[in-house]
Amino acid sequence: MVRIGIDVGGTFTDLVAFAEETGETALIKVPSTPSDPAQGVVDAVRRFVRGPGQTWKVFTSAASLIHASTIGTNLLLGQKGLRIPKGALVTTEGFRDVLEIARQRRPDLYDLFFQRPRPLVERRYRYTVRERMDANGAVVVPLDEEGLRRIAERMREERIETVAVCFLHSYANPAHEMAAKRILQEFLPGTPVVVSSEVNPEYREYERASTTVINALLIPVVSSYLQELQGRIQGEGLSCPVYVMQSNGGLATVESACRLPAATIESGPAAGVVASAYLGRVLGIPSILSFDMGGTTAKAGAIVGGMPQVVTEYEVGGRVHSGRIVKGSGYPVRFPFIDLAEVSAGGGTIAWLDPAGGLRCGPLSAGAVPGPACYNLGGEDPTVTDANLLLGRINPEGLVGGEMPISPSLAEEALRRKIADPLGLDLVQAASGILQIVNTQMVRALRLVSLERGYDPRSMVLMAFGGAGPMHAAFLAEELGIPEVIVPTAPGLFSALGLVVSDFKHDYVQSVMRLFAEVDLEALEQVFLRLEREAVQQLRKEGLPETQILLQRQLDLRYLGQSYEITVNAPRPMGKQDLDFVIESFHTRHREIYGYAAEREPVEVVNARLTAIGVVEKPALAGAGSRASDPPGEAQVGDRPVYFEGYGWQPTPVYWRPFLSPYGALEGPAIVEQYDATTVIPPGWTATLDEAGNLRLRRK
């Protein structure tokens, strides 16, 4: 069977196909088509189906296609050609502007011309109705059904296309929201009506309202997109089930994605972390830092106990500042997202001098066009790639195994003119300096997902991929005290492979809000059982037998008075004897993250969470991306001087990765080249090829 993953990115749409029977892989890159994203997908599928490769034809009848897209983000960011549906919000009387006031904070402290993100539902379409619950879910003011009917009439006149409902404290008692849903559906047949207690029954009204509104707005867009896409793919002669990658790194059916599109909003970047987790499982490595460095950015993620780490909230379209999203700069969505820290550090990142002679790197990138100066496509600014080239780390003959010629002299000229001469540095100092600066930024990203979350990078393995990842990985590992770096077989398409090795995954949450000591175990068990029934039902609907369903219960806990929670695992079922275990793991986790625990203070249970995984059989990734057809040859293909900070220029052997054998170790300094990446093994490191073809770098 063939698994096909399609990732629609900002610039390129990538198709990766993996034949389980032969281990063969194919990668197709076509330009993305943001105003009609399906077109890029169709283009890729067409090239795959009609392109060369007899073996593929045999398998495509029995294929599955996994899709990751950024259509949600693009829609909210106002992408041309995508129309935001006319949505309405119904909320508790007196609270019409909660959605727009947001957290009352401006996203930039010192910008007098700041803009708040445009409200997703304009004030005129935010309706309020008399009703009120208190924090315990008791009715204070009954729902004014008559008033709601009048609102529904107005919505009909206004031709509202989708409706969100968010009442105060509905997480504690959804009765009013459910009643409102019934009434609205009656008056507006065929119009999606999304209520907050179904989408995200968690406290904090603004974030819940935002999540609900985004879900409501995405439903018409995502469902018509996916339905159209399925049809057009079939039209290309590929008839296979389509699945959607979610932001939590798991799959969902098209049906589920159409119901909860907010859960799929940023799925592309998650794939690399999923691939790392999968390869780690195959290799028996549970703790991994996933590091993906491409042309414009570097992304870091963490895998602990074999599980990609997730955060429970994200701001779509938010501005990133040194790795993290600036609060208030985007639209909050409370669904689990793979925890990613992103910094502007890629091969195309530009080094520049500020007016007072300070050397800076990024955030501007030369991108693919004009690209680094050495590409000879008109780029005049020195980039990270130019610096790597001048220090001997990149083959001066050209990239992609020599297929794409590059010009060291252009790199040299750019670096000399823009950086070295004005600073009075020689070329080597300038180039090495640029690398040190971007490395500091990438170390920051790796720290964010590890140390800042209470995980020690020294006990983790760095999985490095993306076009530029393997070139920088060992230096970052050195800085963080990470003992081992793994460079998978095909670093350039590793991230896309994550699409074809992911499981089904759904997350559920219910606010509890009780003191831990006062928790009624029976009631809590009922909450979990309800979530589990919902989860199992969903996964069964998606075609998974019960034997392949894994359920993980979790609790969000905090010390009473805190307002940020820590998620810990909870046993299933949870008996009295388990309470100590749960509370102990909370104290431990608190200590890991914040350096202390307050054992004597009361603990509060905020949410019950359930993660349900539907395990699918995975292809054996071993050997994915290797070109089996290449005749074997001598692995060492040359040598050249390479510059290493602290060692100076070192004569360095250069190896061709497809020819490396799994026997014997390479001593650093060494360079390993392959079609889509270059691995740098610095002095003090050794590298071996494991049985599966992964390059394993270890610190001596």
Next chain:
Amino acid sequence: MEADPVTVEVIRNALTFAAEEMGVALRNSAYSHNIKERMDHSCALFDAGGRLIAQAEHIPVHLGSLPWGVRNVLTYLKREGIHLEDGDVIMLNDPHLAGTHLNDITLVTPVFAGGRLIGYSANKAHHVDVGGRAPGSITGDASELFQEGVVIPPVKLLHRGELSHDVLTILCSNVRAPDITMGDLRAQIAANNLGARRMVELAGRYGIEVLEASWEEMIAHSERLARQDLKRLPDGIYRAEDCLEDTGIREEPAWIRVSIVVDQGRVHIDFAGTDPQVEAPLNAVFGVTLSAVYFAIKCILDPSIPMNEGVLRAVTVTAPEGTLVNPRRPAPVAGGNLETSQRIADVLFRALAQAVPDRIPAASNGSMNNVMAGGYDPVRKRSWVYYETIGGGSGGRPGQDGVDGIHCNMTNTLNTPIEAMEQYYPVRFERYEFRPNTGGRGRWRGGCGIERSWTLLAPSAKVSILTERTKVPPWGLAGGEPGGLGEHWVRRKDGRWERLPGKGTFTLTEGDTLVIRTPGGGGYGDPAERDPALIERDRANGLVSP
């Protein structure tokens, strides 16, 4: 020893990240809503001479006051002959030294590497209550500092890593929610430790000499950039005045006057002519005044200039002692960094608008709209106290309308979710919405204010409000009209409405509703020139009456 530009940049990045990391650690592990949800805290790193080398501030009022405070602490310790050792942590909140008000507790941790003092890791966080006469400690009518809470001079909270129980016991016996105070202090200690650890790591990697040389160059570099950028201001003397409308105790306004002298990129700011200090909690200690100055300057500077001592050096500031903007002890100061700091920023912008008219908006709502409440909650069987600030309209700007209902200028704290408030406090919210017709008219209108109101569910509570712009509206600019005034009410249980003054302490009983209506922002440009499509949009959205 000189540091090469590469090392300087690497170290600068690492320090900035470290300060941000401290901020996250502090926020994550703190107890009070003020820090966790509202992010009313700042972290910074200093060299051994007390010069600022990196700062992560979440609200601008800490921008200049934290560096000023650390310098004062060092002078104080030297004068008192207090010697710092590895593992010590200095705690203080004395506003005349620490630079804001008593609620802000500052911790300063000396950082040692190789047995040598190399710098300081410091942070400041707003504690919900530090004692004094009213819950939340901030009142509208204190007449001396001692009514605003316990005054802590620089003392060792930790000595060689050991917590001083004597100091803690005194503090905890003087505050209304000692558990929360303790939780927040612990988080502050941990944050400083993290910053210190990062500095020690850098010293280990680069050596102390290189580190110090890098700091030297970082500061010089920022100063060069700031001075260069300030040359864009045309030479001249720009004068402006604005006032606090009353002091809560006296009816008459208190004036703040400034002259900004620009000469070839050299900027001197002088507050001569400002009214004398007042017997009301509105005096802004000099640290607050500095914060407002650095805030205004940062708003017109190139945002990519790294913030450190170099930027601070580019501007000189003088303020006569004994005035509203540089009071003498024991003047009460709780509202100085709340209300007065906003007005200082207004005055500065009003002056700068003469120099660079196309880069300055009309006045923003100009108040932090502070509300403190507390009492005993018989249902939850505990005392409660909470503090919040409420946003208003921002001023209209050349080319864009102001923003509705948001925090402006010197503050930028998050609101506390209503669903969180109602879980913890005996209150039920009635309204949290924009106030139509409060944005000042103009070609670019000001933003609307906010109405936020709640009903008390406990037998009684004390409420203090500290607000401004209920009599003197935020000014318009370039022909724009002023923003709408703030107005505050109590609706008694029996339906009577009582208008509240802008500042004061009141008693609510069960069923009473507190209604806070915050000011709008001033308009920019002639209202007659407003695009009819924008007027129509505002009408459709119910923000302007037809």
